[in-house]
Amino acid sequence: MEPRTGVTTATPENAVLAEGQFYVDYGEPGQRSLGATAPGGTFSANRSFVAPEISGVRSKLMGTLYRDRVEPRLTVTLLEMTLANLQALFPGVTTTPSGGHTIVDAEGVGVGDGIQTVYPLANDHVYPDTQRVYVDSVLQVEGVDYTFVDLTGVITFLAGHIPGVGEIITASYVYDPDDGVASYDTLTGGQVETSDHFVNVAWIGNAVDADVAHPVVVIVENPVCIEAAEIEFAGASGGKTLGVQATFEGFASLTSPLDEPWQIRRPRAV
Numbered sequence: 001m002e003p004r005t006g007v008t009t010a011t012p013e014n015a016v017l018a019e020g021q022f023y024v025d026y027g028e029p030g031q032r033s034l035g036a037t038a039p040g041g042t043f044s045a046n047r048s049f050v051a052p053e054i055s056g057v058r059s060k061l062m063g064t065l066y067r068d069r070v071e072p073r074l075t076v077t078l079l080e081m082t083l084a085n086l087q088a089l090f091p092g093v094t095t096t097p098s099g100g101h102t103i104v105d106a107e108g109v110g111v112g113d114g115i116q117t118v119y120p121l122a123n124d125h126v127y128p129d130t131q132r133v134y135v136d137s138v139l140q141v142e143g144v145d146y147t148f149v150d151l152t153g154v155i156t157f158l159a160g161h162i163p164g165v166g167e168i169i170t171a172s173y174v175y176d177p178d179d180g181v182a183s184y185d186t187l188t189g190g191q192v193e194t195s196d197h198f199v200n201v202a203w204i205g206n207a208v209d210a211d212v213a214h215p216v217v218v219i220v221e222n223p224v225c226i227e228a229a230e231i232e233f234a235g236a237s238g239g240k241t242l243g244v245q246a247t248f249e250g251f252a253s254l255t256s257p258l259d260e261p262w263q264i265r266r267p268r269a270v
Helices: 083-089
Strands: 017-024 042-044 047-050 066-070 073-078 094-098 102-111 118-120 132-135 146-149 154-157 168-175 184-188 200-207 216-221 224-228 244-249 262-265
Touching: 073 200, 073 216, 083 184, 083 224, 083 244, 102 118
Parallel strands: none
Antiparallel strands: 017 200, 042 073, 047 066, 073 244, 094 184, 102 168, 118 154, 132 168, 146 154, 200 216, 216 262, 224 244
């Protein structure tokens, strides 16, 4: 007897979803690819239901099943740490352009002569409150022993606190090697606002042997990333693909709060 398999000539077009690409705001003016991703990814509509227990009825009764929660999720492992992807991973972040950071420890600033009051550091654009000034290894107090200008990196000792003859002046500080020109985007956390939600996050792909002109589309609406796994660094993966696994969860819209915030678009058979 031949085994029963259920296979038909249409099976390759319907069987398994193959490679695809992830987007945010798919179909919108701001549509953007999330770039290269690790193989795989998951979607779940996360629909839960409740049914009342009815005395004398041993099973759940047809017609009494009600939706309880709908929390659709799309999970993807991002391989590209672009600024836009980092912002997507951490909804509510504030992004501030900033300069570089170079740490200087125990810089020799000069030798006192009992007269000189002004001593410039070797670098300017010092980050506020990072400087530590020492005279013969004794920490000096800003505003009491000296004043300091962050922009120029100049120390000015105050009257009564001028370094004496032979006293060694040193300093430790952090400065911007780019002279105030922003070379970093600094991300800091904050409250998630309505504006942090994307219009959607979508997977666009095909069945194993389907028509690439008519892909399968899986959409989660009004999402934010509710969970981002640890950012893995090279050498720490143990042979795994490096990347960040991100889980985007859909939210009901303010204008249609009763609609489930997910879609699956499957090409129609021709």
